[in-house]
Amino acid sequence: MNKGSDVISALQFTRSDVERLITIAEELRRRLEAGERIEAAKGRILFTAFFEPSTRTRLSFQFAMVRLGGSVVDLGPEEVTSRAKGESPEDTLRTVDSYNPDVIVVRHREPGFASKAAEICRAPVVNAGDGYNEHPTQALLDVYTIWRSLGRVDGVSIGLMGDLKYGRTVSSLSYILSNFRDVTIYFISPPALRPREEVLRILDQRRTRYEFAESLDEVVSRVDVLYVTRLQKERMSPEEYERLKGSYTVSYESLRKYGRIPLIMHPLPRVWELTPDVDVLPQAIYFEQARNGLYMRMALLKTILGV
Amino acid sequence: MNKGSDVISALQFTRSDVERLITIAEELRRRLEAGERIEAAKGRILFTAFFEPSTRTRLSFQFAMVRLGGSVVDLGPEEVTSRAKGESPEDTLRTVDSYNPDVIVVRHREPGFASKAAEICRAPVVNAGDGYNEHPTQALLDVYTIWRSLGRVDGVSIGLMGDLKYGRTVSSLSYILSNFRDVTIYFISPPALRPREEVLRILDQRRTRYEFAESLDEVVSRVDVLYVTRLQKERMSPEEYERLKGSYTVSYESLRKYGRIPLIMHPLPRVWELTPDVDVLPQAIYFEQARNGLYMRMALLKTILGV
Amino acid sequence: MNKGSDVISALQFTRSDVERLITIAEELRRRLEAGERIEAAKGRILFTAFFEPSTRTRLSFQFAMVRLGGSVVDLGPEEVTSRAKGESPEDTLRTVDSYNPDVIVVRHREPGFASKAAEICRAPVVNAGDGYNEHPTQALLDVYTIWRSLGRVDGVSIGLMGDLKYGRTVSSLSYILSNFRDVTIYFISPPALRPREEVLRILDQRRTRYEFAESLDEVVSRVDVLYVTRLQKERMSPEEYERLKGSYTVSYESLRKYGRIPLIMHPLPRVWELTPDVDVLPQAIYFEQARNGLYMRMALLKTILGV
Numbered sequence: 001m002n003k004g005s006d007v008i009s010a011l012q013f014t015r016s017d018v019e020r021l022i023t024i025a026e027e028l029r030r031r032l033e034a035g036e037r038i039e040a041a042k043g044r045i046l047f048t049a050f051f052e053p054s055t056r057t058r059l060s061f062q063f064a065m066v067r068l069g070g071s072v073v074d075l076g077p078e079e080v081t082s083r084a085k086g087e088s089p090e091d092t093l094r095t096v097d098s099y100n101p102d103v104i105v106v107r108h109r110e111p112g113f114a115s116k117a118a119e120i121c122r123a124p125v126v127n128a129g130d131g132y133n134e135h136p137t138q139a140l141l142d143v144y145t146i147w148r149s150l151g152r153v154d155g156v157s158i159g160l161m162g163d164l165k166y167g168r169t170v171s172s173l174s175y176i177l178s179n180f181r182d183v184t185i186y187f188i189s190p191p192a193l194r195p196r197e198e199v200l201r202i203l204d205q206r207r208t209r210y211e212f213a214e215s216l217d218e219v220v221s222r223v224d225v226l227y228v229t230r231l232q233k234e235r236m237s238p239e240e241y242e243r244l245k246g247s248y249t250v251s252y253e254s255l256r257k258y259g260r261i262p263l264i265m266h267p268l269p270r271v272w273e274l275t276p277d278v279d280v281l282p283q284a285i286y287f288e289q290a291r292n293g294l295y296m297r298m299a300l301l302k303t304i305l306g307v
Numbered sequence: 308m309n310k311g312s313d314v315i316s317a318l319q320f321t322r323s324d325v326e327r328l329i330t331i332a333e334e335l336r337r338r339l340e341a342g343e344r345i346e347a348a349k350g351r352i353l354f355t356a357f358f359e360p361s362t363r364t365r366l367s368f369q370f371a372m373v374r375l376g377g378s379v380v381d382l383g384p385e386e387v388t389s390r391a392k393g394e395s396p397e398d399t400l401r402t403v404d405s406y407n408p409d410v411i412v413v414r415h416r417e418p419g420f421a422s423k424a425a426e427i428c429r430a431p432v433v434n435a436g437d438g439y440n441e442h443p444t445q446a447l448l449d450v451y452t453i454w455r456s457l458g459r460v461d462g463v464s465i466g467l468m469g470d471l472k473y474g475r476t477v478s479s480l481s482y483i484l485s486n487f488r489d490v491t492i493y494f495i496s497p498p499a500l501r502p503r504e505e506v507l508r509i510l511d512q513r514r515t516r517y518e519f520a521e522s523l524d525e526v527v528s529r530v531d532v533l534y535v536t537r538l539q540k541e542r543m544s545p546e547e548y549e550r551l552k553g554s555y556t557v558s559y560e561s562l563r564k565y566g567r568i569p570l571i572m573h574p575l576p577r578v579w580e581l582t583p584d585v586d587v588l589p590q591a592i593y594f595e596q597a598r599n600g601l602y603m604r605m606a607l608l609k610t611i612l613g614v
Numbered sequence: 615m616n617k618g619s620d621v622i623s624a625l626q627f628t629r630s631d632v633e634r635l636i637t638i639a640e641e642l643r644r645r646l647e648a649g650e651r652i653e654a655a656k657g658r659i660l661f662t663a664f665f666e667p668s669t670r671t672r673l674s675f676q677f678a679m680v681r682l683g684g685s686v687v688d689l690g691p692e693e694v695t696s697r698a699k700g701e702s703p704e705d706t707l708r709t710v711d712s713y714n715p716d717v718i719v720v721r722h723r724e725p726g727f728a729s730k731a732a733e734i735c736r737a738p739v740v741n742a743g744d745g746y747n748e749h750p751t752q753a754l755l756d757v758y759t760i761w762r763s764l765g766r767v768d769g770v771s772i773g774l775m776g777d778l779k780y781g782r783t784v785s786s787l788s789y790i791l792s793n794f795r796d797v798t799i800y801f802i803s804p805p806a807l808r809p810r811e812e813v814l815r816i817l818d819q820r821r822t823r824y825e826f827a828e829s830l831d832e833v834v835s836r837v838d839v840l841y842v843t844r845l846q847k848e849r850m851s852p853e854e855y856e857r858l859k860g861s862y863t864v865s866y867e868s869l870r871k872y873g874r875i876p877l878i879m880h881p882l883p884r885v886w887e888l889t890p891d892v893d894v895l896p897q898a899i900y901f902e903q904a905r906n907g908l909y910m911r912m913a914l915l916k917t918i919l920g921v
Contacts (some may be wrong), residue, residue, distance in 0.1 A: 032407070037350035043651035045680055055394070056402050059380060063406040066352055066378045071680045073673060077384055077691055087669070087883030088890075095670050095882060098905035099677040100646070268402060269394035276395075291405035339714070344657035362701070363709050366687060370713040373659055373685045384691055575709060576701035583702075598712035 003306030006118040007126040010136040010175035011202070018179060022144050024299035025292070032067065032295075040307040041070030047101035049075040050128070051089050051108040056268060056290060057128045057138070061105050064297035068307075073101065089113070090120055097121040103304050124304050132166040132196075138267055139172035141296040145289040146225060149263055154181040159219055159262070161188035162229030162248060162273060164195045169229060169267045171199045178208040185210040186219040190244060193235065215247055216254075226250070226262045228274045245272065252277035265289050310613030313425040314433040317443040317482035318509070325460075325486060329451050331606035332599070339374065339602075347614040348377030354408035356382040357435070358396050358415040363575060363597060364435045364445070368412050371604035375614075380408065396420070397427055404428040410611050431611045439473040439503075444607060445574055446479035448600040453532060455599065456570055456592055461488040466526055466569070468495035469536030469555060469580060471502045476536060476574045478506045485515040492517040493526040497551060500542065522554055523561075533557070533569045535581045552579065559584035572596050617920030620732040621740040624750040624789035625816070632767075632793060636758050638913035639906070646681065646909075654921040655684030661715035663689040664742070665703050665722040670882060670904060671742045671752070675719050678911035682921075687715065703727070704734055711735040717918050738918050746780040746810075752881055753786035755910040759903040760839060763877055768795040773833055773876070775802035776843030776862060776887060778809045783843060783881045785813045792822040799824040800833040804858060807849065829861055830868075839877045840864070842888050859886065866891040879903050 001007075001017045013021075031038060046065040050058050062072045075092070089108060097104065097120065106117050107128040114127030114134075129135045147153050158177070164170045164187050174195065177183045185203070187194055187210060194200075194212060203210055213219045216226070231248050233241055249272060255261050266274050266286040278284050308314075308324045320328075338345060353372040357365050369379045382399070396415060404411065404427065413424050414435040421434030421441075436442045454460050465484070471477045471494050481502065484490045492510070494501055494517060501507075501519060510517055520526045523533070538555050540548050556579060562568050573581050573593040585591050615621075615631045627635075645652060660679040664672050676686045689706070703722060711718065711734065720731050721742040728741030728748075743749045761767050772791070778784045778801050788809065791797045799817070801808055801824060808814075808826060817824055827833045830840070845862050847855055863886060869875050880888050880900040892898050 043683075045677065055382070055399055059382070059403055060406055062380045063352065063408070066380060067407075069350075072380075073676045073680060073686075074383075075669070075673070076688075086885045090890075091883060092669055094901055095904045096673055096677075098901050099674055099908045100681075100905075101677070269398060271393045276397075287401055287405050290402045291407075294406045362689070362706055366689070366710055367713055369687045370659065370710075370715070373687060374714075376657075379687075381690075576705060578700045583704075594708055594712050597709045598714075601713045 001303055003304065004124050005304055006124050007136055007300065007304070008114050008118055009127070009134050010139045010172035013136070013140070013176060013179065015179040018140065018143060018176060021140060021296065021299045021303065022147055024302060025144055025295040028298045028302070029295045037069070038067060039069035040302060041065060041068035041305055044070040044102040044305055044307070046070060046072045046301065047075070047096055047104045047123070048072060049093060049096070049104060049106045051106070052129070053077070054107055054128065056293070057107065060290070060293045061128065061297050061301075063294055064301055067294070068298055068301060070102075070301075090116065093117050094120050097123055103301060126300070126304070129168055132168050134172045135168040136172045137297060137300060138169045138293075139176040140300065141289065141293040142169070142173050142227070142265065142267070143176045144296045145265060145285060145292045148292065149285055150224060153177070153183070155183070156180070156225065157184040157186070157223050158225040158227055159186040159188050159213075159216065159223040160227045160229070161216060161250075163193045163231050163235055164189045164229075165193045166232060166235055167229045170195060173227070174199055174203060174208070178203055178206040183208055184222075186213055186223060187211070188213045188216055188219060190214065190240075193231075216250070220258050220262065221260065223262045225265055227265045228270070229267060230271060230273055249273055249275065250278060251275040252281070255281065308610055310611065311431050312611055313431050314443055314607065314611070315421050315425055316434070316441050317446045317479035320443070320447070320483060320486065322486040325447065325450060325483060328447060328603065328606045328610065329454055331609060332451055332602040335605045335609070336602045344376070345374060346376035347609060348372060348375035348612055351377040351409040351612055351614070353377060353379045353608065354382070354403055354411045354430070355379060356400060356403070356411060356413045358413070359436070360384075361414055361435065363600070364414065367597070367600045368435065368604050368608075370601055371608055374601070375605055375608060377409075377608075397423065400424050401427050404430055410608060433607070433611070436475055439475050441479045442475040443479045444604060445476045445600075446483045447607065448596065448603040449476070449480050449534070449572065449574070450483050451603045452572060452592060452596040452599045457531060460484070460490070462490070463487070463532065464491040464493070464530050465532040465534055466493040466495050466520075466523065466530040467534045467536070468523060468557075470500045470538050470542055471496045471536075472500045473539060473542055474536045477502060480534070481506055481510060481515070485510055485513040490515055493520055493530060494518070495520045495523055495526060497521065497547075500538075523557070527565050527569065528567065530569045532572055534572045535577070536574060537578060537580055556580055556582065557585060558582040559588070562588065615917055617918065618738050619918060620738050621750055621914065621918070622729050622732055623741070623748050624753045624786035627750070627754070627790060627793065629793040632754065632757060632790060635754060635910065635913045635917065636761055638916060639758060639909040642912045642916070643909045651683070652681060653683035654916060655679060655682035655919055658684040658716040658919055658921070660684060660686045660915065661689070661710055661718045661737070662686060663707065663710070663718060663720045665720070666743070667691070668721055668742065670907070671721065674904070674907045675742070675911050675915075677908055678915055681908070682912055682915060684716075684915075704730065707731050708734050711737055717915060740914070740918070743782055746782050748786045749782040750786045751911060751914060752783045752907075753790040754914065755903065755907040756783070756787050756841070756879065756881070757790045758910050759879060759899060759906045762906065763899055764838060767791070767797070769797070770794070770839065771798040771800070771837050772839040772841055773800040773802050773827075773830065773837040774841045774843070775830060775864075777807045777845050777849055778803045778843075779807045780846060780849055781843045784809060787841070788813055788817060788822070792817055792820040797822055798836075800827055800837060801825070802827045802830055802833060804828065804854075807845075830864070834872050834876065835874065837876045839879055841879045842884070843881060844885060844887055863887055863889065864892060865889040866895070869895065
């Protein structure tokens with residue numbers, strides 16, 4: 001991670017990259033909380049291009065850039081842009097890149113799209129989600145959240161639950177975690193929704209421990225952190241979806257039966273898989289996790305811009 | 308109204324709050340008209356969250372914040388945000404609140420939503436319309452407009468015409484007016500669309516005079532100001548709607564027959580109930596009213612931000 | 615072109631206006647490329663009102679304004695604004711004009727709309743496309759591109775190809791070119807899609823040479839620049855559309871057969887009429903053309919704002 005770097009995959013971050021970003025995020029947090037106004041990115045422009053709807057990722061990048069003193073130009077909702085006239089997203093990006101944005105954040109439903117965008121554009125490109133593939137900045141803020149909550153990442157034991165095959169945060173988070181020592185990942189999902197082969201292969205190469213489970217009950221006593229994600233309706237038959245809904249719902253009720261409740265994380269938005277009654281638990285840290293996204297993305301933008 | 312206050316209901320404004328806001332609005336107007344650049348809100352971020360479409364309220368808040376030297380981040384059109392994935396607006400707000408906006412302006416079709424939002428968010432929340440319930444900042448600019456046009460609010464006689472039951476500007480404006488002395492409100496509507504009981508009860512408590520009428524003809528000679536609002540099609544049967552359209556349309560023709568034409572106000576947007584040929588009349592002050600919204604919202608933001 | 619001018623038609627630009635804008639654009643380009651931060655438009659607000667979808671024109675104006683140090687407020691996609699409630703675009707503009715934007719950029723599908731907007735608004739209005747009528751700022755950047763590529767505009771020989779009847783860039787570009795000496799325009803289109811009478815009449819008055827052709831083959835050896843535009847499906851019968859697609863497609867293959875390949879321009883977005891395999895040719899300057907739009911629009915805004 002240097003000035004001008006593209007951010008395409010979580011695999012490109014070394015342990016020391018992650019640690020450096022956490023340090024910068026903490027410092028920015030401290031300065032903002034002290035009421036300081038930051039102007040590091042004054043005169044710089046972030047271009048946000050979400051070819052797929054997004055609230056929190058788009059908004060947290062926009063807040064991050066504005067809090068750094070910079071400006072934002074947004075593509076706008078894809079449905080109402082030239083895409084209506086049939087333009088390719090590649091042409092759109094290439095054109096906007098010619099307007100000299102200082103950094104481009106892009107989301108697209110096509111796996112590999114961010115990488116293609118980075119080839120097309122002179123400006124640094126940040127992947128804010130390319131289909132089921134990756135979502136590296138989410139993984140950075142997730143690890144930052146673990147670090148803040150536990151004081152360390154080494155030795156963490158984490159359960160990732162939900163649709164692990166098509167959930168892009170799952171692959172990126174696993175990659176970042178594999179930089180750390182003595183991490184154990186429990187993949188909690190129906191067998192058909194386990195992580196993709198390519199993800200497991202990398203964990204194997206990096207000798208990161210992982211196990212599979214089909215229900216939270218099997219592993220809850222062993223995890224420090226439970227990372228809940230959505231089960232996506234469109235990935236399974238209606239019958240299977242209805243059958244699984246019950247066992248993949250984390251609620252106050254379902255957690256109460258455990259002796260020890262792990263920290264609960266979720267990339268949000270949540271639908272039914274994590275009920276609002278969990279919010280009152282001290283272990284519920286998903287809104288704190290969202291907030292961490294602001295500081296981590298500020299740290300990332302600051303690094304890319306070299307300011 | 309202090310630094311950090313939420314603005315949920317027009318009922319929270321005392322007479323002296325209103326007067327103070329008018330004073331600030333006038334001062335801001337004078338400075339802007341003198342070509343001064345204001346930087347009071349530099350480094351501050353307004354987050355605008357319109358879960359229901361809006362042009363003028365959203366844009367006037369955005370202009371107000373930028374004219375104060377601050378920045379804006381917008382939720383974007385609701386249809387294309389995470390709402391598509393089924394997230395609750397509460398979760399959306401709570402997440403964005405974690406990004407530390409300095410103030411949040413929210414509109415939602417659910418009565419009471421702004422109040423709920425204020426409980427959820429640490430940032431001050433401004434209600435920009437919660438269903439049929441209230442629209443307090445519209446009421447502030449309305450009263451500012453009356454003050455600017457007549458030189459006073461005490462003693463004003465005003466006709467509110469249209470759908471008074473579900474028009475949120477009607478309740479909020481009535482509440483603000485009830486702070487002033489010797490005000491008379493004429494509610495001009497079909498009997499079924501008279502203001503809600505809760506609104507009338509408050510006027511009774513505050514001993515604000517009001518009368519009902521079914522047509523403008525009955526009261527026009529007695530009002531200083533005619534405040535026209537839309538009759539909403541979805542509130543009545545098609546037959547009734549067609550029947551009422553004629554008598555609830557204010558046009559150059561319909562006004563000409565009166566000896567004395569009152570000031571004409573409208574919260575806009577207008578559809579058929581106020582025809583464009585009225586625009587030429589000196590009594591037509593609805594675009595001036597819209598402009599007043601800029602200064603009043605600047606005054607409000609300045610007060611909330613404490614800058 | 616002076617401070618405060620509306621920009622409605624390409625006809626309002628004299629040769630010396632164009633030359634002055636090119637000079638300003640070149641200077642801004644040089645300063646930006648030298649890493650300078652420009653703050654000329656600090657405290658000024660551009661309002662962008664695209665009643666018809668747009669990506670590049672909207673974004674390039676927004677980038678231009680932000681690069682000048684100013685701020686942008688955007689109407690938002692038309693579908694989700696008050697337009698849903700039936701407000702006229704005239705009322706929308708008049709209202710927003712009352713918020714005192716420093717300049718308004720407007721696009722609308724109705725020919726003549728920008729002119730109407732300029733009458734309504736106190737702020738200077740820039741036409742970013744009014745139906746099939748005109749798109750003067752596109753024409754300015756087109757001529758700027760010709761000037762940059764050939765070192766002159768006088769004496770240029772250009773082929774305009776596609777739907778010349780309803781393509782608004784065609785009329786505006788022809789008007790600007792007619793300011794220069796010894797220009798020849800080849801209109802390459804099916805006979806039914808030749809430029810409108812009013813356009814030809816003006817070229818006649820200004821004694822600008824033009825010829826008609828039905829295929830590129832007829833004229834390619836004589837043009838310095840080929841300006842490709844879309845053939846719009848909705849303008850012809852499905853059979854005719856299918857029949858013409860082949861001969862109105864510019865591809866690497868189709869260009870290779872010519873002894874000398876002219877410079878290739880396109881206002882973008884392109885669909886099938888210009889294939890991506892052309893991008894590798896040194897003559898393909900349409901992305902450079904897009905970039906020139908940034909500098910030209912900065913020059914234009916700077917001039918209008920008088921900063």
